[in-house]
Amino acid sequence: MxxxxxxxxxxxxxxxxxxxxxxxxxxxxxxxxxxxxxxxxxxxxxxxxxxxxxxxxxxxxxxxxxxxxxxxxxxxxxxxxxxxxxxxxxxxxxxxxxxxxxxxxxxxxxxxxxxxxxxxxxxxTATGLAWAGFSAAMVALAFIDWDTTLLPDDITLPLLWAGLIASAMHWIDVPLLASVTGAAAGYLSLWLVYWAFKLATGKEGMGYGDFKLFAALGAWFGWQALVPIILMSSVIGALVGIGLKVFNNLREGGYVPFGPFLVGAGLTAMVFGPQAMLQTVLNLFGL
Structure with missing residues (x-):
């Protein structure tokens, strides 16, 4: 062809x-x-x-x-x-x-x-089909979260399991142990941040859907990719949030959903690779 x-x-x-x-x-x-x-x-x-x-x-x-x-x-x-x-x-x-x-x-x-x-x-190939399915799920999650601040379990949980299955079937270049560890670490890391923020401020800084989405990204990319993904999504999210505040476009309550930035970082990792993402973020800070 x-x-x-x-x-x-x-x-x-x-x-x-x-x-x-x-x-x-x-x-x-x-x-x-x-x-x-x-x-x-x-x-x-x-x-x-x-x-x-x-x-x-x-x-x-x-x-x-x-x-x-x-x-x-x-x-x-x-x-x-x-x-x-x-x-x-x-x-x-x-x-x-x-x-x-x-x-x-x-x-x-x-x-x-x-x-x-x-x-x-x-x-x-099975690999191409797997990543195409990943891309479709990510597009839907980004726009749903931006509109409603919801990350539906009907998408995040199948996405997580699909990553584990793709790893087990060798459709993606992530060992199964790294995929399982990534899913667990992705969920627990944001869960700990959520509770630390809530205990310190009495407010909820993010929703449980963010934990599940980050866990899914850990399943697809492995635990090694979690730091580059969270760094890029946090930096971009902060910049967008500042821009919206400067132009008085923040929603009522002053919040910005985090899911679209996790999605953006996840798709960037798919295209360029997590390590290239990490180097880009470090370069932004002159490191």
């Missing part, structure tokens, strides 16, 4: 999957909130029984069809072609002409580029 064919095909698959990731990013937090509401209602009623079937409309990653949030127009298949439909519609709903966020095609393009990179570096 031509040297450019595999990245091109993988990039096209990434664009298509990126379109689906937009649905995941938008709907998964809502699905979680509905589940919590149902559990709260069941607890308040003193029963563990699930809602009676048919009492509420189905809402999941497939149902209902995508609609314009402004006018309810059902998105047709030809309006859902990655990137091209956005350009053809000039970034507006075909019915009410309300502007569509540019983030939709950006997620599609980002996923496509990451898939093309994986195919270029590892080809159509």
């Amino acid at each position: 031509d040297i450019l064919a595999e990245p091109a095909i993988a990039g096209l698959v990434g664009l298509l999957l990126g379109s689906f990731l937009n649905v995941v990013i938008h709907r998964l937090p809502q699905m979680m909130e509905r589940q919590w509401a149902q559990e709260h209602a069941a607890f308040a009623a003193g029963t563990d029984a699930p809602p009676t079937p048919g009492t509420e409309a189905a809402f999941n990653l497939c149902t209902p069809r995508s609609r314009c949030p402004a006018c309810g127009h059902a998105v047709q298949w030809y309006e859902n072609i990655p990137v091209l439909s956005y350009l053809f519609l000039r970034g507006r709903c075909s019915a009410c002409k309300v502007r569509i966020s540019a983030r939709y095609p950006l997620v599609e393009i980002l996923t496509g580029v990451l898939f093309a990179f994986c195919a270029h570096r590892w080809g159509f």
